[in-house]
Amino acid sequence: xxxxxxxxxxxxxxxxxxxxDWKWISNNLSDEIIPAVIGHVYLSFVSVAIALAISLxxxxxxxxxxxxxxxxxxxxxxxxxxxxxxxxxxLVTVPGIGLGPRAVIIxxxxxxxxxxxxxxxxxxxxxxxxxxDAARGMGLTPRQILFRVELPLALPVIVAxxxxxxxxxxxIATIGAYISGGGLGELIFTGISRNFxxxxxxxxxxxxxxxxxxxLALLWLERLLxxxxxxxxA
Amino acid sequence: xxxxxxxxxRDDFLNQLLVHVELSVAALLIGVVVALPLALATFRSPLxxxxxxxxxxxxxxxxxxxxxxxxxxxxxxxxxxSLVALTLLAxxxxxxxxxxxxxxxxxxxxDAARGMGLSGGQILSSIQLPIAAPVxxxxxxxxxxxxxxxxxxxxxVGGGGLGDLIVLGLQRNDPAVLIAGSxxxxxxxxxxxVGFGALERAFTPKGLLVARKRAHTPSK
Numbered sequence: 001x002x003x004x005x006x007x008x009x010x011x012x013x014x015x016x017x018x019x020x021d022w023k024w025i026s027n028n029l030s031d032e033i034i035p036a037v038i039g040h041v042y043l044s045f046v047s048v049a050i051a052l053a054i055s056l057x058x059x060x061x062x063x064x065x066x067x068x069x070x071x072x073x074x075x076x077x078x079x080x081x082x083x084x085x086x087x088x089x090x091l092v093t094v095p096g097i098g099l100g101p102r103a104v105i106i107x108x109x110x111x112x113x114x115x116x117x118x119x120x121x122x123x124x125x126x127x128x129x130x131x132x133d134a135a136r137g138m139g140l141t142p143r144q145i146l147f148r149v150e151l152p153l154a155l156p157v158i159v160a161x162x163x164x165x166x167x168x169x170x171x172i173a174t175i176g177a178y179i180s181g182g183g184l185g186e187l188i189f190t191g192i193s194r195n196f197x198x199x200x201x202x203x204x205x206x207x208x209x210x211x212x213x214x215x216l217a218l219l220w221l222e223r224l225l226x227x228x229x230x231x232x233x234a
Numbered sequence: 235x236x237x238x239x240x241x242x243x244r245d246d247f248l249n250q251l252l253v254h255v256e257l258s259v260a261a262l263l264i265g266v267v268v269a270l271p272l273a274l275a276t277f278r279s280p281l282x283x284x285x286x287x288x289x290x291x292x293x294x295x296x297x298x299x300x301x302x303x304x305x306x307x308x309x310x311x312x313x314x315x316s317l318v319a320l321t322l323l324a325x326x327x328x329x330x331x332x333x334x335x336x337x338x339x340x341x342x343x344x345d346a347a348r349g350m351g352l353s354g355g356q357i358l359s360s361i362q363l364p365i366a367a368p369v370x371x372x373x374x375x376x377x378x379x380x381x382x383x384x385x386x387x388x389x390x391v392g393g394g395g396l397g398d399l400i401v402l403g404l405q406r407n408d409p410a411v412l413i414a415g416s417x418x419x420x421x422x423x424x425x426x427x428v429g430f431g432a433l434e435r436a437f438t439p440k441g442l443l444v445a446r447k448r449a450h451t452p453s454k
Contacts (some may be wrong), residue, residue, distance in 0.1 A: 051451075062368065066418075081379060081383075081420070081423045081424050081427050082416075082419075082420040082423065083382070083384075083386045083419045083420060084383065084385035084386075085386045085387060085400055085416075085419070086386065086399055086400060086415070086416035086417070086419045086420050087416075087420075089400045089403065089412050089415070089416050090416045092404065093409050093412060093413065104309055167294075167295050170297065171295075171296075171297030171298060171299070171300070172297070174297050174299045174300065175387065177298050178390075178404075179404070185299060188300070188303045188389070191303070192303065192306060192390055192391065197306070197307030198302070200303045200306060200307055201303075201304065201307060203300075203303065204297075204300035204301075204303040205300075205306045205315050206297045206301070206305075207247060207297050207299075207300050208295070208297060208300045211286070211295040211296065211297055212295045212296075214291060215291075215292075215295045
């Protein structure tokens with residue numbers, strides 16, 4: 001436990017709490033902090049969008065061909081359990097990817113697949129057989145049933161998945177700055193390496209606020225899409 | 235390829251692996267010791283349980299790097315600050331699952347137990363806790379996997395662990411060290427996931443399995 005003692009020594013040194021450097025914040029708001037926020041939103045948004053574009057068709061197919069579900073969850077589950085720094089580092093070594101946002105986006109997409117596909121399948125499963133029968137009886141084609149009945153009814157569960165995926169991705173995207181992905185993590189990493197706590201605090205607090213905001217906003221959307229649940233509760 | 239395998243035999247690899255495991259186990263244990271009593275103290279009151287669950291939910295949304303980074307200006311570099319941060323990360327999943335698990339126990343079952351003359355403590359230890367055990371263990375599993383993964387980030391605040399190897403590999407452009415470190419972390423995370431999954435099944439009371447099979451309700 002020698003490292004533990006080393007840690008305690010550091011604890012006792014003069015690194016104690018330092019006040020925020022508000023002047024730095026106001027001086028660097030427009031050319032460092034806001035671009036970092038925009039970069040972070042971009043990374044997260046693009047990753048969720050790509051992941052959703054993969055997961056929606058995959059989830060729908062898997063909900064039809066049930067045999068494919070266990071292998072799909074196994075593979076995506078394996079991807080999900082690889083720690084993010086390891087995934088980023090491994091992707092950097094792949095020829096044609098290298099340092100930069102591309103590696104970060106690939107890893108973030110890989111992370112979201114498990115949650116998204118699982119929720120698409122759960123959403124499709126939640127549609128009652130009677131409802132589909134009724135739609136069939138009304139003369140709807142299988143394609144119409146999918147787009148007008150099944151997907152709209154599955155939407156709240158799918159949005160619940162998007163919510164978990166988005167919050168996870170906003171968090172992991174901060175680590176992407178270590179392989180030059182940009183975003184709020186850059187403030188954190190440069191702050192640590194230059195021993196400038198204000199940068200670290202600004203980056204960490206903004207990333208946290210972004211994750212919590214996305215969480216609450218998507219929760220609100222989820223409830224909005226589930227009007228029947230609200231009526232029942234009232 | 236040979237130099238890749240050689241990394242696993244190096245002293246610093248074993249040391250960092252040990253630090254990584256130390257950090258994770260300590261954070262998880264402290265997390266359990268903090269979160270379980272909190273859940274036990276709050277689950278009976280709807281208000282406090284809601285406070286505990288919502289605080290846990292917000293805590294889960296906080297990025298792991300943000301927690302490590304925020305601990306650094308307060309406590310500085312090293313093993314102890316990393317441990318504090320990882321413990322903070324370990325608490326929310328356990329708190330959420332323990333609270334919801336204990337609250338989900340069917341009130342009729344508790345009524346029946348009370349009718350049979352069981353005291354409050356007996357109801358807790360032989361009815362509520364066993365029934366909630368699978369959910370509580372699922373929370374501990376989530377927490378463990380998250381802690382093992384996040385312990386990789388301790389390297390950025392001087393906490394050591396396998397993240398040191400990944401960072402070293404990236405900085406020196408040494409793919410052998412980088413890949414060895416990454417694969418070791420990934421393997422550790424997957425072992426944790428699978429191991430705790432087995433533990434979760436072991437702690438599910440047999441009666442609960444029978445009831446689940448009979449009811450055939452999808453657990454949601």
